[in-house]
Amino acid sequence: MPTTPSLFAEPGPTIVRVIDVETAGHRLEDDAVIEIGSIDVDLATGVIGNPLQTLCDPAGVAINPHARRVHQISDAMLDGAPPFAEAVRPFASAGLYAAQRASFDRSRLRLTGRWLCTYKLALRAFPQVRAHGLQSLVKYVPLDLSEVRPMLEGLHPHRALYDAVCTAVLLRTIAATLMPRCHDVDDFLERAERVSHEPALLARLRFGRHKGVALAEVPDAYLEWLLREPGMEADAVFTARHHLRLRSVRGARKMPATAV
Template sequence: MPADHLVIRVVDLETTGGRAGTDGVVEIGWQDVEGSDGTWRIGAERGARFVDPERPIPARTQAVHHILDGDVAGAPTWLAVAPAVLQPPGRPLAALAAHRAAFERRWCRDALTGRRPWICTYKCALRLWPDEPSHANQALRYGRRPEGLDRRAGLPAHRAGPDAYVTAHLLREMLREAPLETLLAWTREPALLPRVTFGEHRGRRWDTMSDDFLAWVLTRGGFDADVRFTARRQQALRAERPGTEPPARLL
């Protein structure tokens, strides 16, 4: 493989639930994105495998991905499947990627990934496409309509292989707008939210909120890291550009 050839493997997991300590993986899907000389394309390497979660699949999660206990009966366990997917022999990866990567990282731990860096396409979409009405994977699929995405290959939704395929096409579009290093840096930070996600101002753009509102968010407890990060970023931007506070008092 040429020295300038880069491979990013997009992964997607379907699980029995959201707690890595008590829930297990039932399916893993992957799709490579490859780049050289600054040009990125969808790679040929893709696939999906059932995984034995070593516990029953609850009805509430069967209703999401439609994978039943009988589907995974006799499948290999997570520790038997994961290493070859996350560290493919003879195919060094520049990074791993997932939409809302924090979820996949609950199971794809450093010991299984070789401590490779991650790209969260959700966090990157918030930065690159803040005006999209939704930043969910399937909403972006139709909102951005990435070039070359085969509708049939991206179905059914909420299955590991098709979801990884869709995410890979969105990632390729992102890499056309921002360098790999920038996507990695955005992933390391909390999410930069374009709109307020709580209270009476839900849906309003953060850049329209008053200085008093930003100060209230940062002095009041109970807000998550994404909200606090966004409020601090707005404060920093206004300090760099004095006089940018919105004229209307919103709190």
């Protein structure tokens, strides 16, 4: 029996699969995924659960010594691990993903769906925080990990599930901060996805005479120079253009109305 279509749009999904990978530590074309971890967070309820993790056979790709020092995954731990194509299948059932540096994880996992970047979103939600790496955000926001401590047992930062769980708490905290500016969860996700695909809106410049200075304190002339400089990184150009446009709008609002 046919149903009458709703006059209103159906609410979209609210569960995000927050995912993290550890790799052999090479350029994309030479890299290999050696661990995947994920956790789901429902942005409508705040519930975090369904942890998944697996090691992956690197298929003969040697692990970069620096990468090994970071994640501490040994060759012995990878003995008998499934190949990537098999290991990634349980993670592919979600249509909405998030990662701290989404471009990195997305390029390695090649999972289709919508992606959010918590690094870029954290820059919007917490511009005053001194650094926006994951563990810096855990420390300086700060993030309350007490609820998820049982999921972190036996792990450490830079293991895939550990970082995925921390990122899920980060995403939930970002949503709590930014959602009041949005109409509903769908509106938040739409805006968050757009921000995630733009260059990062930096809180501070990472180079030059104004390195580390809050953008509000960087002179117009320097921001205009950034726009003219050939080969300037996309994040810096995007940030400079944003702040110059914002200042222009604010300046126009302050101008006295002229007589007609």
